[in-house]
Amino acid sequence: MSDERNDDPRAAVDELMEQAYEFDYGTTQIALIEEAVRMADLSGDTELAFGIRQELIDAATMGGRPDLALVSFTWCLAQYDKNPIAFNTHNMLWKYKWILASLAEFPQLTREQIDAAANDMENRTVNEGFTRHAVETMRWKLAMDLGDHEEMQLAYERMRKTRRDSLSDCKACVQNCAAEHYVLLGKPKFALRAADPIIGGRMSCSEIPELTYGTILRPLFQLDRLDDAMAMYVKGYKLVAKNPEFIDTVAEHMQFLVMTDNDSKALQLISKHLPVALATPSLLKRMKFIFATVQAFLSFESKRKDSVKLRLPPKTPFTRADGVYPVGELRQEFAAAARELATAFDARNGNSYYVDYLVKLPESLAHIKPLPVPTQKRKSTENDEE
Amino acid sequence: MSHKFQVHLSGLINLLSNHLYSGPEVFVRELLQNGVDAIRARQFKEPQFTGKMSLELSTPVKGVPTITFMDNGVGLTEDEVHRFLAIIGESSKRAETGERPTDFIGQFGIGLLSCFLVSDEIVVVSRSITGTPAVEWRGKPDGTYQLKTLDADLAAGTQSIGSCKSECEEFFDAERLTELAKHYGGLLPFPITVVSKKGSDTVNTDELPWKEKASQPRTRQKNWMKFGEELFGMKFLDAVPLISQAGEAEGLAFVLPHSPSLSAKRSDRVYLKRMLLSESADKLLPDWAFFVKAVVNANDLRPTASRESFYEDQKLEQTREELGECLRRYLVDLSRNQPEKFRKLLGVHQLAIEALAVADDDCFRLFIEWLPFETAEGRMTLPEYLERHDVVRYIPDLDQFRQIARIAAAQDIGVINGGYVYSTELLEKFAELNADVQVTLVESSELVHALEDLTEGEQDVADDFLQTAEAALRSYRCAVDLRKFQPSELTSLFSINSEGRFLRSLEQSQESADSMWSGVLNNLVGAQSAASSRATLCFNQANPLIQKLVALGKQPTVHPAVQMLYVQALLMAHQPLSSKEWKLFNEGLLTFVESGLTS
Numbered sequence: 001m002s003d004e005r006n007d008d009p010r011a012a013v014d015e016l017m018e019q020a021y022e023f024d025y026g027t028t029q030i031a032l033i034e035e036a037v038r039m040a041d042l043s044g045d046t047e048l049a050f051g052i053r054q055e056l057i058d059a060a061t062m063g064g065r066p067d068l069a070l071v072s073f074t075w076c077l078a079q080y081d082k083n084p085i086a087f088n089t090h091n092m093l094w095k096y097k098w099i100l101a102s103l104a105e106f107p108q109l110t111r112e113q114i115d116a117a118a119n120d121m122e123n124r125t126v127n128e129g130f131t132r133h134a135v136e137t138m139r140w141k142l143a144m145d146l147g148d149h150e151e152m153q154l155a156y157e158r159m160r161k162t163r164r165d166s167l168s169d170c171k172a173c174v175q176n177c178a179a180e181h182y183v184l185l186g187k188p189k190f191a192l193r194a195a196d197p198i199i200g201g202r203m204s205c206s207e208i209p210e211l212t213y214g215t216i217l218r219p220l221f222q223l224d225r226l227d228d229a230m231a232m233y234v235k236g237y238k239l240v241a242k243n244p245e246f247i248d249t250v251a252e253h254m255q256f257l258v259m260t261d262n263d264s265k266a267l268q269l270i271s272k273h274l275p276v277a278l279a280t281p282s283l284l285k286r287m288k289f290i291f292a293t294v295q296a297f298l299s300f301e302s303k304r305k306d307s308v309k310l311r312l313p314p315k316t317p318f319t320r321a322d323g324v325y326p327v328g329e330l331r332q333e334f335a336a337a338a339r340e341l342a343t344a345f346d347a348r349n350g351n352s353y354y355v356d357y358l359v360k361l362p363e364s365l366a367h368i369k370p371l372p373v374p375t376q377k378r379k380s381t382e383n384d385e386e
Numbered sequence: 387m388s389h390k391f392q393v394h395l396s397g398l399i400n401l402l403s404n405h406l407y408s409g410p411e412v413f414v415r416e417l418l419q420n421g422v423d424a425i426r427a428r429q430f431k432e433p434q435f436t437g438k439m440s441l442e443l444s445t446p447v448k449g450v451p452t453i454t455f456m457d458n459g460v461g462l463t464e465d466e467v468h469r470f471l472a473i474i475g476e477s478s479k480r481a482e483t484g485e486r487p488t489d490f491i492g493q494f495g496i497g498l499l500s501c502f503l504v505s506d507e508i509v510v511v512s513r514s515i516t517g518t519p520a521v522e523w524r525g526k527p528d529g530t531y532q533l534k535t536l537d538a539d540l541a542a543g544t545q546s547i548g549s550c551k552s553e554c555e556e557f558f559d560a561e562r563l564t565e566l567a568k569h570y571g572g573l574l575p576f577p578i579t580v581v582s583k584k585g586s587d588t589v590n591t592d593e594l595p596w597k598e599k600a601s602q603p604r605t606r607q608k609n610w611m612k613f614g615e616e617l618f619g620m621k622f623l624d625a626v627p628l629i630s631q632a633g634e635a636e637g638l639a640f641v642l643p644h645s646p647s648l649s650a651k652r653s654d655r656v657y658l659k660r661m662l663l664s665e666s667a668d669k670l671l672p673d674w675a676f677f678v679k680a681v682v683n684a685n686d687l688r689p690t691a692s693r694e695s696f697y698e699d700q701k702l703e704q705t706r707e708e709l710g711e712c713l714r715r716y717l718v719d720l721s722r723n724q725p726e727k728f729r730k731l732l733g734v735h736q737l738a739i740e741a742l743a744v745a746d747d748d749c750f751r752l753f754i755e756w757l758p759f760e761t762a763e764g765r766m767t768l769p770e771y772l773e774r775h776d777v778v779r780y781i782p783d784l785d786q787f788r789q790i791a792r793i794a795a796a797q798d799i800g801v802i803n804g805g806y807v808y809s810t811e812l813l814e815k816f817a818e819l820n821a822d823v824q825v826t827l828v829e830s831s832e833l834v835h836a837l838e839d840l841t842e843g844e845q846d847v848a849d850d851f852l853q854t855a856e857a858a859l860r861s862y863r864c865a866v867d868l869r870k871f872q873p874s875e876l877t878s879l880f881s882i883n884s885e886g887r888f889l890r891s892l893e894q895s896q897e898s899a900d901s902m903w904s905g906v907l908n909n910l911v912g913a914q915s916a917a918s919s920r921a922t923l924c925f926n927q928a929n930p931l932i933q934k935l936v937a938l939g940k941q942p943t944v945h946p947a948v949q950m951l952y953v954q955a956l957l958m959a960h961q962p963l964s965s966k967e968w969k970l971f972n973e974g975l976l977t978f979v980e981s982g983l984t985s
Contacts (some may be wrong), residue, residue, distance in 0.1 A: 019807070026809065031783060034887070041894075041962035071892045074907060108909045116902050118744060287640035314826075 009043035012036075020055075025062040026243050033059050034068070050079055050087060057095050062206065064244030067281035071097045088216060093167055096121045097184060098136045104145035104195075105284040107344040114142060125167060133159060134167040144184060146282055147346075147353025157180060171233055172203035176212045179219075188219030211238045214249035217256040226364040226371045228258060234374065244276045251277075251292040258296045261370035263303075266296045267310050275313040287341040287354065292339050295361050297331035302365055315365040404700060410504050412980060414566040416497035417441070418574065419661060423575055424459020424544055428515060431460070438578035441567055443560055445583065451550045451558035458543040460537075461514040464521045467533060498546060502527045504557050505548030511536070512544040529563040529884030560584050573660045594660075594683065596627055596638045614640040616657065618679060624732060626716045633705035637682030639713060641669070645734050646676055656696070657683035664694045664803035666895060670708040671704060674745055677731075682709070714742065714749060721752050732756055740808035743815075751817055757812065760787075760803040762794040768816065775800030778817075778825040779833075782810045784962055790830040793879060796872035799836050801828070829883035836926045837869040837879075844927065850939030858948040859923065862967065863889075866948075867924040868936070874928040880955035890961065897965060910969060923952055943981075950974045 015083050016036035016273035023029035033056045040049040053072040073095055076243055080087045098120050103114045122135045136159040143150035143152035156178075168174075182191035197203045198212045213236025216218075237253045240246035250273050257266040268294055278288035300308060312319045318333055342354035394829065418439065425437030442454040462470065474486035501508050506527060513520040520540045525531040550558045557563065560582035568589040571578045580587050595613040599608055607625030610625035623639035629636050637656075648945050652675070653666035660683055660901055670682055683901040688697040689703060696702050720728040740757060743750040746965070757766045763774070771778065777800070794801045804810040804827070838847060848868050854868040871879070889911065896907050925932045953971045956963060963971065 022807065028807075035783070035785060037891070038887075038960055038962055044961060068888065068891075070910065071895050071907065072904040074890075074899045077896040078900065078904065081900070082898075104907070106910060106914055109906055110909065113906050113909065115903070117906070119900065208426070275847075302544070358800075 010045070010048065012039045013048065014044065014314050016237055020059070024243065025059060025064075025245060025280065027063065028066055030056070030059050030068065033072070037203070041048065043136070045085065046079060050076055054091065054095065057098070060367060061095075061098045061102070062243075062245055064247065064276075064280055064282070064285075066099075066105055070099055090166065091132070092224040093121070093128065093130070096124070097134055097138050097167075098171070100135075101141045102282070104142050105282040107283055109348070111348060113351060116147075120141065123234070130167045131163045131165045132166050133162040134169065135171050136162055137174060137177070140181075144177070144180060146349045147351050148249065148349065149184065152181065152184070170205045170206040172198060172208040175203055177210050179212060179215050183215060183218055185191065188222040192216060192223070194331040207245075210236070210246060211236075211249055214240065214246075214252035217252055219370070221256065221259060224369070226260065226369060230260070230371055230373065233257070241272075244280055245279055246290040247277050247282075249268045251285075251289040254289075254292040255295060257373070258292070258299050259366055259368055260363070260373075262373050263296070263300060263305075265373050266299075267308060269312040270296060278316070279312055283341055284345070287338065287345065290334055290338045290341065291361065294331060294334045294358070295364065297327055297334060298362055299365055299368070300327045301331055394763060395626055406878045411557065411566055413504050413548070413557070414441075414563070415570040415662065416500040417691060418571045418578065420453065420497045420544070420546070420568070421457035421459060422576070422659070422661060424457050425459065428542075431515070432574075438579070439576055440579040440581055441563055443558060443580070443582040444557065445561055451555070453558060454546050455546045458541065461542045461544055462512040462521065463514040463516060463518045464533065464535060467510070467512065467515070467521050472675065479490060495917060496945050498525075501546065501548045504551055504554040505850065506551050507549060509547040510544065511540070511547070513540040513542050515542040515649050523849075524702060527934045552786070564589060570662045572662070573657055575660055582809040583670060594636070594720045598635055601801075610638055611640075614638065614681075617681060622679075623734065626678070626713060626728075627710045628680060630684075630705045630708035632701055632708055633687040634685035635682050635687070635705050635709065637680055638657035638710075638914045639675070639680040639716075641678055641680040641731065641735070643734070645737065648721045649875075652679075653678055655683060656681075658687065658689055658696075659683075659685050663689060663696070667695055669696060669698065670706060670709065674741040675710060675713050675736060676741075677735040678713065680709075695921075696831055714746070717742070718749065718752055721756065728756065737807060738871075740812060741938060744808050747815075747819065750812075750819065754812065759809060762799065771800060771802065772823065776811065776824070778802065778823060779831075780810065780825070781815050781828055783832060783884075785985045786830045789959055790833055790883070792873065792877065793837070793871050797837060799833060801833065802924040828882070830879075831881035831883050831886075831922050833879055834869070834879060834922060836925065837871045839869060848927070848936050850935040854944045855923075855925070855942055855948045859947045859952055862952065862970075863919045863921070864952060865919040865922045867922055868928040868932075869924055872928065874926065874930075876926050877932055878926060878955055879924045879953055880921065880952075880959045881922040881958065882961065887961075890964070891896065894962070894964060908954040921944065923955055925951075946974050946977050950978070 013036045014041065016032050020029050020032040020036065023032070033052065037049065037056055040052040053076050056072045057069045059077070060066065060072065076087075076095070077092065080089075080092050090319070099116050100114075103109055103117060118135065119140055121138070122132060125132065125135055134156055140152060140155035140159055143149075143155050161172075169177075175194055178194035179191045179198075182188070182194055193217045195212050199208050199216070201209075213232045213273055215221045217229050217232055219235075220232065233253055233256055237250070240253070250269065254269045254273075257263075257269065259284050272294070273289065277286050277293075278285050305327055307324055308330070309324050311323055312325075318325075318329070334336075338358055339355070341356050345354045346352050391813040405966065421437075421439040425435075425439070429435050437458060439455070439457045442456070443451065444454070445451040461906070498508060498510065508525045509526075511520060512523075515526060520536040521533060522536055523531055524535050557566075560635055563582070564580045564587055567578050567580050567973070572590050573594060574590055575592050577592075578589050580589060594612065598609055610627075611622060614620075614622050614625055618640065621643055623643055624641040626639045627637075629640050651666070652668045652671060652673075654668070654670050655665050656663050656667040656670055664735040670684075671678070671680055684696070684705065687702055688699060689695070690697050692770065717728075717731075720731065721874060736757065739753055743753045743757070755767055755769050758767055759771065763772055779800060781790065784803065787801070787803040787805055790801060792805070802809070803811065804813060810827075813825055816823070821872040853868060854867060859866060892911060896904050899907060925935075927933065927936070934945060935944055949970050953963065953967060953974065956967065
């Protein structure tokens, strides 16, 4: 490992980027590229600064920092508009998709702002000679996050009537969204059919099948295919456990554990992932994780479990040193946090989707179907180490 | 009688040579493969049978050089020739009862086809052990072949004859042929002889280097090291035996004498049923094992269509895990029983060991006490650090660490640099596994609070200065502080946390964004966090220049001086300046130049 950082900003950029590529998507990689961006700015080379920011958009989008991706993107877009010939249009629009799709994750942004961004992207794509397939896909995704099922179905239809082109999301991504679409509509069989090419290994991309294993837990559970669902948990959880970007998928796995009566496993997941969930700038993902946490505590309460031991992040107001918490108190704390977020989202979205979901959470516990997580037969050296 | 291939042969050959295979030299591998398959099929029926193969090079003074490959395997009947040579891709022996699908890796027809890479005509003469008449098959690259039965009473087995195609002369050379036979078949259990004008040369021995039964572990180790050096042309630090039940894999891993780049692809030498499959396999060992180069033979893994790597399936995954386990045990054993050797290895392969510690709790517990960290007081291990400090503080960012390290060291504050590849992950894991030790991530701004406060008397005197300084930097959202710290030649310490940096970059984007996106960015941060200060400039009361400024209090020169110190601090902290800050810098500079000129 090199000890001295280079004083020449360009060389420092190279060095930082080289290091960054060593890492999987996530916090460390993002931190390195952020620093590379500062160095690129110091070099005064706009093209370099643009290029590194494009990398940062990728890393931040794939590594759970949509806020940072957004900030980088707006800078790039402004440079692009100033001098469109200097930068690659397709690249710019490709990233526009990601940014657009992420906007609903921030309840601070208004619906008007989101719509305006969608229209802006639509104008740009059409002006550049692309079909509306990409932008309608994004509207479809946005509608899912906005809890607007009517627009979701309309956008889905519009997308399906539009010809795919080079700006379109890859087929695996679209297929995964289709599965999610049907999950949201409460049509488990359709959801599984949509997910089939992915689960069968015939379609994949950088985030697929990671996301899909989580998506289909619920439909499999609803159709009583518990063993299949468990297999998806075993396969899928480890794929999403490390990257903050997938914290909402972790929440799906956690929900599945609660609904199959695997309480101690669910607790482990809470301890492990709560710090990330509480830090993620995507309030939507944070909320989804907290929903799952509330569901877990509700389940413990219903089983008359008084206290639980878990590791909370050191800086929450209710963290205790001994790690032992009365279940009721925790449930209240998290339910309050969940309600606050749900209310903010609903106010922005103009519906009552998330609050309704939260209100109905306790009912879900009537449908718990116990199935223990299979014990891993890892050939550990733990035994012979004693 | 003339028959037609059922595929477009010239297209297929083109495909093979350009895409599927690495180069024309693979014809040697394919011939050997066919021979091995034929011998194994025969041994399946006659368990005691001894197989052998030969490659005969004939270089007539006039005429075209030829290579004749011979095996004493099971041979082919006329019917089989039609089946296996006419329908490319049909495996010759798969259907036999009791055999596992991986028993015969060769696909006779496809294998033979690769000979068209170096020859325009291929002749196969074969006699089956079933005693049916010998057959002769002549195939051309246009897809036609002719077949006739022979009266001659040949021994069972198969000969394949190819004649040199133009520009393939290099392969019809005794030295090259021997080299290739050794390369691909050096570990095969049946003797391979290369026959040419220069004589005859057996290129392999029956023994596998890692199976060696030398009584003395020391001798065995020495032989392994020698084998590694010959095989890879480099002197290794150590040799570690590998074994996996899952893929029936066995071999040796050699510890590299240098630290490879993290992104370097691994390239191991792997054999399938003792036939060389690839020299650059990257899937057989886990990612963290990048500190070794391995040679492995597997008997029960599936090759890909090109037969140059393994098919990614559950068995391969399990094999990878088991082979990784061998390396893990090796490291564990070394750290326990041969600390000096482990330390030496750590010196070269710290990253690999850290990667393993991060991924595996057991390894973490064993290795953590060995791993050196960069701290404000120099490199030391965690136990050494904990002898001096109760709390493990780390700054996850190299630049921030650099800013604070000198100051922290001068005040005896323990801080670890978490900016290196695995440092932060290791420390977080340490916290997870050691509930009794407090491990905290700190921002450099938090460390400022640990610096020495002013006395009440000094505080009173400094009030005016602090007010002026605060006013000078208010619109830059930078708070001010005044403390005493070493080294005294430092005028100030600029600290900014990650949120502050995020807000700085957000403002930077806002400077150029259109109204729509500017509005989006505004909402993103929210009113509250936009108004709060995002950085602190802590002046050093121990510095003579600052003492002068403090004494000046409310004098007009203090204001621009503070602003200039701020800009200087930003630049030293590698923060790009906003347009407002550039303006400040330019104006401030002019002011000072002017006052210099007029005084």
